[in-house]
Amino acid sequence: MKITNKFKLYIIAGLLVGLLLPFSANFDVEAQEYTIGAMVWDTTVPFYTNYLNGLKDAADEYDVEVLIKNGQGELNQEISVLKQFIAQDVDLMIVTPSDAEGIVPVVKQANKAGIPVIAANNNIGEGAEVLTYVGADDYRFGWQHGKLVEQAIGNTGKIAYIMGHLGTSAQIKRKNGLQDYLDENTDIEIVSSVAADWKYSKALAATQDFLSKYPKGDLDAIVSQGPEGVAGARYAVKNGREEVKFITGDYPADVRKAIKEGKVYGTVNQNPYPQGFLAVEYAYKWLSGKKGFLVTPNAYLYLPLVTEENVEAYPPAWGG
Amino acid sequence: MELAENLRNLRKSVSFKLLIRRYGMLIVFLVIAISLSLYSPAFRSMSNLVNILQQNAVYAIVACGMLLMIIVGGFDLSVGAVAALSNVTAAYIFKISSIPLGIVGGLLLGVLVGVFNGILISKAKINPFVATLGSSTLVRGLLFVSTNAEPVYGLPSGYTVIGMGSIGPIPITTVIAGLVILLTLVILHYTLFGHHIYSVGGNEEAARLAGINVDRIKIATYGIGGFFAALGGLILLSQSNIGQPAVADGLPLTIIAIVVIGGTPLTGGVGNISAPIIGTLMLGVISNGLNLLNASPYWKPALTGLIVILAVASERYWAQQGEN
Numbered sequence: 001m002k003i004t005n006k007f008k009l010y011i012i013a014g015l016l017v018g019l020l021l022p023f024s025a026n027f028d029v030e031a032q033e034y035t036i037g038a039m040v041w042d043t044t045v046p047f048y049t050n051y052l053n054g055l056k057d058a059a060d061e062y063d064v065e066v067l068i069k070n071g072q073g074e075l076n077q078e079i080s081v082l083k084q085f086i087a088q089d090v091d092l093m094i095v096t097p098s099d100a101e102g103i104v105p106v107v108k109q110a111n112k113a114g115i116p117v118i119a120a121n122n123n124i125g126e127g128a129e130v131l132t133y134v135g136a137d138d139y140r141f142g143w144q145h146g147k148l149v150e151q152a153i154g155n156t157g158k159i160a161y162i163m164g165h166l167g168t169s170a171q172i173k174r175k176n177g178l179q180d181y182l183d184e185n186t187d188i189e190i191v192s193s194v195a196a197d198w199k200y201s202k203a204l205a206a207t208q209d210f211l212s213k214y215p216k217g218d219l220d221a222i223v224s225q226g227p228e229g230v231a232g233a234r235y236a237v238k239n240g241r242e243e244v245k246f247i248t249g250d251y252p253a254d255v256r257k258a259i260k261e262g263k264v265y266g267t268v269n270q271n272p273y274p275q276g277f278l279a280v281e282y283a284y285k286w287l288s289g290k291k292g293f294l295v296t297p298n299a300y301l302y303l304p305l306v307t308e309e310n311v312e313a314y315p316p317a318w319g320g
Numbered sequence: 321m322e323l324a325e326n327l328r329n330l331r332k333s334v335s336f337k338l339l340i341r342r343y344g345m346l347i348v349f350l351v352i353a354i355s356l357s358l359y360s361p362a363f364r365s366m367s368n369l370v371n372i373l374q375q376n377a378v379y380a381i382v383a384c385g386m387l388l389m390i391i392v393g394g395f396d397l398s399v400g401a402v403a404a405l406s407n408v409t410a411a412y413i414f415k416i417s418s419i420p421l422g423i424v425g426g427l428l429l430g431v432l433v434g435v436f437n438g439i440l441i442s443k444a445k446i447n448p449f450v451a452t453l454g455s456s457t458l459v460r461g462l463l464f465v466s467t468n469a470e471p472v473y474g475l476p477s478g479y480t481v482i483g484m485g486s487i488g489p490i491p492i493t494t495v496i497a498g499l500v501i502l503l504t505l506v507i508l509h510y511t512l513f514g515h516h517i518y519s520v521g522g523n524e525e526a527a528r529l530a531g532i533n534v535d536r537i538k539i540a541t542y543g544i545g546g547f548f549a550a551l552g553g554l555i556l557l558s559q560s561n562i563g564q565p566a567v568a569d570g571l572p573l574t575i576i577a578i579v580v581i582g583g584t585p586l587t588g589g590v591g592n593i594s595a596p597i598i599g600t601l602m603l604g605v606i607s608n609g610l611n612l613l614n615a616s617p618y619w620k621p622a623l624t625g626l627i628v629i630l631a632v633a634s635e636r637y638w639a640q641q642g643e644n
Contacts, residue, residue: 044469044566163617195617199567200560205375209611212368231560238484253473254562319473319562 032065034287036280037085038094041122042073047250047272048096050318051121054276055094062284066094075102082106086113091287093117094279100169101125116286120279121272122169123298131286132296134279136270136303138170142177144268144303145249146185149178149221151305152245152265155186157220160210161193162203162232164225171195174225174249191219200228207232211241221245221265227255233263251306253319259311266307271317274301344635345583345598352602352631356609363612370489376604377493378403378552382571383578383596384504385548390579391508392541393521393588394441394448398456400571402433402546403553404564405459410554411472411563419479427550433459434546438539456572463565472563483558493555500548505593507544517541522589578603581632602631 038055040048052068059066067090071078078097085093086109093115097103100123107128110117117124119133149159161178164171175193182188192210196202203224210222222232226249233246248255251269258264278299285293306314357364382399389396406426413422433455440451485492508514516537519527528534556567580586581602582595606627610620 044464046470046564046566049468049470166618192611192614193617194611195620200562200564201375201378201556204559205371205607206611208371208375209368209608212365212371213362213612213614228560234480235484252471254560319471 032063034064034091034284035088036064036066036092036094036283037082037088037090038066038068038279039071039078039081039085039096040068041071041078041096041098043068043070045073046252046318048121049272051096051272051276054273054278055280056276058277058280058284062280064280064284064287066280071096071098073098075099078103079106082110086110086115089113090115092283094120094283095124096121097124098122104128118279118282118286121275130297132282132294132299134282134299135275135301137298137300138173139177140300141170141249141268141270141303142174142179143181144305145174145178145223145225145247146181148247148266148268148305148307149182149188149223150186151307152247153188153220155188157188158191158214158218159188159221159223160214160219161190162206162222162224162229163193163195164198166195171225178223188220196224196228198226198228200231203228204231204235207235211236211239211244216241216243219244221247223247225249227252227267230255230258230264233258237263251314251317253316256306256311256314256316259306259308262308266305269304269306269314269317271301273317344639345581345602345631346594347638348631348635349598349602349605352609352627353605356605356612360609360612363609366489368608368612370486370491370494372601372604372608373494373497374491375608376600377491377497378555379575379578379604380497380596380600381500381555382549382552382575383582383600384500384593385545386575386579387504387584387591387593387596388507388517388541389448389545390576390584390586391521391588391591392517392538393524394538394542395452395576395586396434396437396542396545396549397449397452397572398433398437398459399545399549399552399575400568401456401459401463402430402549403556403568403571404463404566405433406430406550406553407557407567408463408467408472408563408565410557411475414475414479415472419476423554426554427547430546430548430550430553431543432546434543434549435539437546438542441542442535442538460565467565469565471565475557475561475563477561479558480561481558483555483561493558496551496555500551501593501597504596508593513537513540518589574603577628581628583635603628 040052042048043052055066055068069081071081075098082093082095083106093110095103095107095117104125104127107117107124111129117130119130121135123133124130163175194206196206207222210219222229222244229246229248236244236246245265246263247265248267251267255264255267259266282294304314362368386396386399406429409429410422410426413425437452437455440446441448482492487495508517516532519530519532520534520537524534553568557563578599579595582599584591584595606624610623615623
């Protein structure tokens with residue numbers, strides 16, 4: 001048989017693929033007692049880095065196998081990951097959905113298949129059976145934000161609000177929590193709000209626009225739902241508007257630095273590491289029969305307020 | 321006597337038509353800007369106008385590159401990924417080496433990706449949509465792999481001077497945008513290369529027959545586009561002072577929209593420097609104006625879309641009236 005060039009090319013390509021395949025296989029032959037499937041909303045979001053570290057550290061600690069799969073920020077992808085877990089018949093699933101309601105049908109399938117489910121970082125909606133929810137409550141996050149605003153400017157005043165991407169559950173719940181706290185406990189008014197999509201450049205532009213709109217004395221604080229408010233805080237200090245207090249959300253390294261420098265008044269610290277760790281710890285306890293160990297139906301982690309006074313006591317939640 | 325009268329009338333109507341055709345979008349923009357400044361004292365304040373220029377410098381810079389790529393007959397969906405690439409690479413080099421080296425490194429990578437795009441499009445004959453979408457996904461993916469999607473923190477604070485500082489009353493970012501606009505103008509109208517960009521975009525086959533090295537023109541144009549996108553990424557870095565792999569994710573469509581709103585057809589061969597300027601200012605002024613007028617954040621996207629459609633539609637309407 002005459003070997004044509006094209007045929008040679010196919011052989012080479014086939015060999016190359018064959019060469020690469022073993023690298024993707026898992027050589028970990030030492031079988032662990034339990035296999036836990038962990039689906040994470042989007043592993044490329046910086047926030048989840050420490051969450052993943054928490055999962056991995058707890059997996060080592062309790063010697064369980066944790067399969068971490070990326071939901072790529074898309075509900076359809078998340079569903080197919082969970083279906084895969086069901087097909088693999090994992091012992092337990094830890095689920096971090098992007099949408100609490102949309103994930104319910106596939107979690108019900110897992111229930112039917114007898115696979116227990118723990119929700120972590122973001123909750124799963126009504127109708128599905130979940131052992132417990134490990135994470136922070138974004139509504140309480142907003143509530144804590146309100147406390148911090150009151151602490152910064154007193155019982156009355158005017159604030160401007162920079163929100164994250166509209167429609168994300170963090171944006172909606174943090175806003176509701178803040179609004180409710182301010183309405184029930186203070187006379188503080190949100191005079192203007194803008195959606196900056198969790199982006200630094202948009203948050204900076206929004207801050208500039210607020211400062212143009214409200215001259216000195218007309219605005220007491222600018223609150224941002226995420227860490228991106230820090231760029232605006234630096235701008236305000238540079239342009240002689242120190243009288244406006246800046247309050248951010250979350251606690252990465254750059255926010256910590258700005259608090260130390262006095263540019264940001266304070267932030268609400270949601271640390272994702274203990275969420276990941278606790279989720280795997282709970283999974284292990286449940287599977288090994290110590291079911292009473294779990295706090296149900298919600299295991300909320302503490303959301304401390306960080307200001308200049310206690311900043312030294314808290315290492316940054318990520319980016320350290 | 322009558323003849324002279326007729327001639328004068330004719331000249332008058334011709335110049336009016338010409339005015340509308342050439343400056344239609346500018347007139348629409350001025351109408352929006354003037355009504356905003358009449359209505360809102362905060363809008364017309366000097367510091368706000370300066371802010372608008374600063375907030376939109378990145379868009380203007382990247383849009384200049386996009387203009388060239390659209391004129392040559394393509395466009396580039398990878399400008400966001402390229403901006404993120406230079407953003408993160410520069411941040412990383414700042415940390416391990418120095419600021420000048422980081423800037424050079426970021427810009428160089430931008431040119432490299434641009435040239436890669438150009439080669440895919442001209443040599444491998446892949447259409448610009450697929451080629452640049454592919455390289456965008458590839459670049460962004462490699463960024464996520466190499467950083468674990470974690471931002472680069474702990475940069476020297478001196479670099480924020482570029483994003484936050486100003487020369488006299490003018491922000492440094494605006495000065496950079498001005499220089500980029502000037503450079504683009506010179507390339508397009510005062511160099512043989514610019515002339516060739518128009519020729520290739522207008523009729524590729526004719527350009528080839530006229531002896532123009534079409535592939536080389538395309539590769540160089542995409543290289544410049546990559547350079548400007550990387551420059552945009554460096555300015556974003558100077559505003560946040562953290563290198564973010566996920567930065568500028570919605571950038572390509574915004575930039576293409578800017579160039580098109582500014583009056584550039586996507587067919588290639590046509591366009592001039594007024595497009596990125598007017599398009600950028602139009603979107604910037606609308607966003608700033610809606611913020612100052614306290615528009616609800618839930619309404620803002622819908623209002624922005626509506627205003628853009630109305631602006632472009634009225635410009636088209638007047639231009640057609642002018643032609644009839």
